[in-house]
Amino acid sequence: MFPLLTVGWTLNFEMFFYSMLALNIVLFKRCPFAVTAIILVLMPIIWSKDWFLASICTSSKLNEFSLGILLGYLYSKAQQPVGRKFLSMAAIASLLLFIALNWASQDHINTYALLLVMVSLWLERLVNWQHWFCNSLLTLGDMSYSIYLAHTVVIFGVNNFMPQRFTTAVEVVFLLSLTLGIYLISLFSYHFIERSKLLHHLRP
Numbered sequence: 001m002f003p004l005l006t007v008g009w010t011l012n013f014e015m016f017f018y019s020m021l022a023l024n025i026v027l028f029k030r031c032p033f034a035v036t037a038i039i040l041v042l043m044p045i046i047w048s049k050d051w052f053l054a055s056i057c058t059s060s061k062l063n064e065f066s067l068g069i070l071l072g073y074l075y076s077k078a079q080q081p082v083g084r085k086f087l088s089m090a091a092i093a094s095l096l097l098f099i100a101l102n103w104a105s106q107d108h109i110n111t112y113a114l115l116l117v118m119v120s121l122w123l124e125r126l127v128n129w130q131h132w133f134c135n136s137l138l139t140l141g142d143m144s145y146s147i148y149l150a151h152t153v154v155i156f157g158v159n160n161f162m163p164q165r166f167t168t169a170v171e172v173v174f175l176l177s178l179t180l181g182i183y184l185i186s187l188f189s190y191h192f193i194e195r196s197k198l199l200h201h202l203r204p
Contacts, residue, residue, distance in 0.1 A: 016056050017065045033073070037066040067114055075121055146189035147182060154181040 020039065024032040040062040047057040056062075127134055140147070158178050166174070 012056060013059070013061055013065075016053070017062075033069050037069040040066045064113075071114075071117060071121070143186050143190045146186040146194060150185040150189060151182050154178060154185060157181075 017036075017040070021032060021036050024035045024039075028035045043057050044060055044062055047054065049058055051057070129135065129138065155178065158174065158181065162174060
């Protein structure tokens with residue numbers, strides 16, 4: 001996928017997660033997310049580095065998907081009935097344990113990311129999503145996959161027109177052109193490819 005996706009390795013983890021979750025939805029209809037979270041936690045511990053897909057299955061990055069499932073559960077049960085309080089408390093305890101273990105190992109990046117997401121979810125209720133600016137952010141979120149695919153193409157194209165030495169003014173023009181180009185191409189991709197009615201009907 002290089003050079004179109006210079007950070008394409010992240011998609012390997014995403015597709016691995018989606019494939020496992022899809023399989024567990026078929027096999028464990030009552031609790032597919034819980035089963036997936038447990039497997040992702042255990043896999044880096046029990047998977048051998050000599051086995052197939054070792055670069056993914058032995059990576060601690062799989063824990064981030066488990067955390068996402070936990071956070072998603074807590075978020076969906078924000079207005080929970082009394083009978084589910086125990087499960088929510090267990091999930092919160094798991095999150096706190098993860099933070100403590102990460103802090104002890106001096107690997108703070110995951111902890112900071114987790115706290116950032118938790119604070120963002122808490123602040124979400126204070127946001128007026130009908131406001132034009134907030135609505136624009138939602139649209140950018142919907143376009144995120146197209147942005148992910150388009151940004152390297154635009155950067156590569158614009159770089160060909162960049163002089164070896166440039167002033168601050170040229171740099172500002174470069175950044176503005178880059179941002180605008182990425183936005184326009186992503187907007188086109190989102191509306192005419194991702195949301196294309198013709199392509200939707202062609203899907204099996």
